[in-house]
Amino acid sequence: MNGNTPYGGAPGVADAGKPSTDVELTQDQRQSLQRAVAGIVSQTRSYLPNSYTVGSELSYGSNGPTATVAVRPPAGHPVSAGFTPDIDDLEAGIGTDERDEVARGLAASAALQVMDAVGDGITPTAR
Template sequence: MGPNVNTADVELSVEQRRALQAGLDTVAARTREYLPDEYVVGAQIIAGTDGPQGTIAVQPPIGAAVSAGFTPDFDDLSDGIAEEDRTEVARQLAASAALQVKQAVSDGITPVGR
């Protein structure tokens, strides 16, 4: 896409949508590998303000949900999400979700002084 193209008006082709969803599904599956079954992980394509966007979200058993967005490069979308990006996003999401649980648990514990 050239610099003057408004990406908010861009529609994904069937092939682009499949490539993006496959990449998102891979990130979600990798994220699940890092976490216990109590965490719910999902992925979807949404209509973002800058055009179509992929979102992967994790809902920990307690604490706030965490998510990561992926705005595709429409010129390279046929290649899907880069392998190193898939792994890095999965690790970061899993770590963030685990931190949410830790913070939620520590917020509920009253420190005892000695």
């Protein structure tokens, strides 16, 4: 029955008898975060061929909102970038430079995963 109250969160999140510490976002803040993450996903896709899968996830918890953008390359391990934006900065939006930096880093990491997985044993098909 402890899970039915806002006071009985996971161990270490909210002690029994104390209110939940989950951070609530306004509708505008939530939409701003969703737009920023969608922009990162779109920008990352623009750097990569269609064989790479790019996706995102938003979660809200005791530390505030957390956004994760992940890339699954056609070979190698998936790569992801997660960040927890400052709630005060959400209304102003996440800067274009920051979004571009995350997108470029993810695309480069995903391409490196393919290069590591494939190795040097590929015969070129053209000169």
